[in-house]
Amino acid sequence: MSEEECFQRLHWDRTYESTKDFFGERPSELAISVLPVLKENGARNVLELGCGQGRDTWYLARNGMNVTALDYSETGICQMKETAKGSGLEDVVTAQVHDAREPLPFPDESFDAIYSHMFFTMELSEEEVGRILGECRRVLRLGGINIYSVRNDHDPHYGKFEKRGEDMWKNPAGFVVHFFDEDKIRRLSTGYDLLWIKEFEDPSPPFTKKLYEVVLRKPFS
Template structure:
């Protein structure tokens, strides 16, 4: 187990470099979870959506194209610069803020209809930090609002391999991932209505993930 360096700071530097050197690294087409979330928002007549870990904005831009009031945060300023450039070019309005999910969210209580996070909660976050982030998400969601998040899980091919950092966090190629067990998903849903845990695959490995949908009572 590695303790000789500051993993969160190292990951911040890594993601900033990755986005700076690989513009639009995930393409501009929305992810499958974002398409699902957009349909959920349409069904529930949502207006305000917060995306955590928005990156260069492929999903935030899709939400904006759907007519939603979009707030997007990411730890990388370079990523958000790309997002803002694409939004300007498309005539879309997306509110952006550099933010580390370990810190309190810069949004008011009950101000969001939906919070969306594609692979943000399975970054190099401790279990305690993930629980705190989930509490913050509950704070900014209105009653009856939805959280849709995706995480790589313990059935993924990379789980248990690479550089271990404890707490089910393993690092491959500079990317540290916290792999979720089903028990972890259920624990995070305590106090929520857990609506669905949907397994899916993404990428060339492929990465194995869950798309989790839960509602604030």
């Protein structure tokens, strides 16, 4: 792991340590928007990547899904395990520390759906994102869906601050963000059917972010 990658991981740990519900208590706009899509596609077993402190994990679990939630922040995962105690959701949420750049620790075709909000938009190169999407395809059942969101090239932070790589800039809060345009999303959809790319806004403070909601399907054959 490079020095910057190490820093990013520690930065998430420290951020979660110092701020309970860093992204707020409510589920994200993405989770609210795609819950019906997950239900229509018969999603029961869902894998979530980059779950953070779990605001979307709890939302999906409260809405009838078994969620396996992964993040490389030990602090985030420990906090989730604490929150789970006595919540009545202990049996339907499994939180696990895992760096998604490593192979996913699950057999082929073990999930109905994969979900991630603002995870692929972290300090991951296009090649790493492609590799992780390939792993996601492996662990998805045939016909399963992979829903993700990424900050896009219309976002107010696009092209601003300290350049850290291809389409990546480090913001004043210390986080490296990777921005995506539609062409990149199409390139990365190899091996999936791309169902849609939809722009949406995340109005949470301190500024309104612009994102793409992406829905991919693993082909039935």
